[in-house]
Amino acid sequence: MNSDFSASAARSLTDLPQPESYLLRATAADGTLRLVGVDMARVVEEARLRHDLSKTATAALGRTLAASALLAVVLGKRNDARVTVRVDGGGPVGLVVAEGSNDGRVRGYVQHPEADLPPRESDGKLDVSGIVGHDGELAVTRLLDNGEPYTGSVRLQSGEIAEDVSLYLGTSEQIPNAVLLGVYEEGGRVAQAGGLLIQAMPGVTDATLAQLEANIAALGMLTDQLRAGGLLGAIHKAAEGLDLRLATEAQPVRFACRCSREKAADSLKFFGPEERQEMTDAGGQEVFCHWCSETYHLTPEEIAALDEGEARARA
Numbered sequence: 287m288n289s290d291f292s293a294s295a296a297r298s299l300t301d302l303p304q305p306e307s308y309l310l311r312a313t314a315a316d317g318t319l320r321l322v323g324v325d326m327a328r329v330v331e332e333a334r335l336r337h338d339l340s341k342t343a344t345a346a347l348g349r350t351l352a353a354s355a356l357l358a359v360v361l362g363k364r365n366d367a368r369v370t371v372r373v374d375g376g377g378p379v380g381l382v383v384a385e386g387s388n389d390g391r392v393r394g395y396v397q398h399p400e401a402d403l404p405p406r407e408s409d410g411k412l413d414v415s416g417i418v419g420h421d422g423e424l425a426v427t428r429l430l431d432n433g434e435p436y437t438g439s440v441r442l443q444s445g446e447i448a449e450d451v452s453l454y455l456g457t458s459e460q461i462p463n464a465v466l467l468g469v470y471e472e473g474g475r476v477a478q479a480g481g482l483l484i485q486a487m488p489g490v491t492d493a494t495l496a497q498l499e500a501n502i503a504a505l506g507m508l509t510d511q512l513r514a515g516g517l518l519g520a521i522h523k524a525a526e527g528l529d530l531r532l533a534t535e536a537q538p539v540r541f542a543c544r545c546s547r548e549k550a551a552d553s554l555k556f557f558g559p560e561e562r563q564e565m566t567d568a569g570g571q572e573v574f575c576h577w578c579s580e581t582y583h584l585t586p587e588e589i590a591a592l593d594e595g596e597a598r599a600r601a
C-alpha cells in the first residue's frame with residue numbers, strides 16, 4: 287500500500303480516474319421482477335477523498351451510498367425524491383449516513399472517518415460489520431406523497447449493510463427483495479463499488495423466485511462481477527434465464543451536496559448580532575458542511591450583509 291497516496295490525492299477531486307458512475311433499471315420475468323443496479327466507484331472514491339476516509343470506513347459509507355441510490359429509485363415516486371439511510375450500529379465508525387435522490391445525486395458521511403480495523407481473519411475481507419457495529423438500527427427516511435417525512439427502521443442483523451437494507455425493505459416496506467452491495471479497494475483507492483437491488487412484484491411465480499435465488503447464489507461477490515463484466519454483466523447474471531428487459535438508458539450518478547455559500551451564510555442567522563459581531567471582529571467565520579467536508583470561509587463583509595438583510599426584513 288502506498289501510504290502517501292491519500293495525502294497527495296486528497297485535493298485532486300477533478301482528476302478522478304474511474305468512468306462516470308451510473309444507474310441501470312431493468313425488468314425480468316414478464317415484469318414480475320424489477321432490477322436496479324448502480325456502478326459508483328467514482329462516487330465512492332470521491333467520498334473517500336472528500337472525507338479522508340479509512341479503508342474500512344470507505345467500504346461502510348460506499349455500501350450505504352449505493353443503498354441510498356437504489357432505495358431512492360425503488361421508494362421515491364416523484365422526480366427528485368430523496369431517501370436518507372442512517373446506520374447507527376455502535377461501532378468505531380459511529381453513524382453512517384447517506385442520502386440518495388432518484389435524479390442520481392448522492393451524498394453522505396460517517397462520524398469517525400479515521401476509524402479503521404484490520405481485515406477479517408476468516409476471509410481477509412474488509413471488516414465492515416466490525417466497524418459499523420451490529421448493536422443498533424438502520425433507519426430509512428423518505429417523503430410520503432403528502433410531503434410528510436416517514437421514517438422506518440429495523441434492528442441491525444449483521445452490520446454488513448446489504449442484509450440490513452434487505453430486511454428493512456422486506457419488513458418496513460413489505461417488498462420482497464434481494465440486495466447486493468460491495469466496495470473493493472485496490473492500491474489505496476476504490477476500484478469497484480456498486481449495488482444491485484431486485485424487487486419481486488405481485489404475481490411473481492415460485493419458479494421465477496427459485497431461478498433468481500440460484501442466480502444470486504451463483505453470482506457470488508458483486509465486486510467480482512463488476513470487475514469481470516461491469517454492471518450490465520452483473521444484471522445479466524442475476525436475471526439469467528428470466529427474460530431480462532433493460533428498461534431505460536443509463537442514468538448518471540454523482541456525489542452532489544446541497545450546501546452552498548449562501549446556505550452557509552444563512553446558517554449564521556441562528557446566532558445573535560453580538561455573536562456575529564465577534565465573528566466579524568475575528569476576521570470572519572468558517573462554516574463546515576459535514577455532508578461533503580466543504581469549508582466556507584465567510585468574510586466580515588458577508589456576515590455584515592446578514593445584519594443589513596435582517597434590518598431590511600424588519601423595516
Ligand SMILES: [Zn+2]
Nearest residue numbers: 543545575578
Ligand atoms: Zn456540503
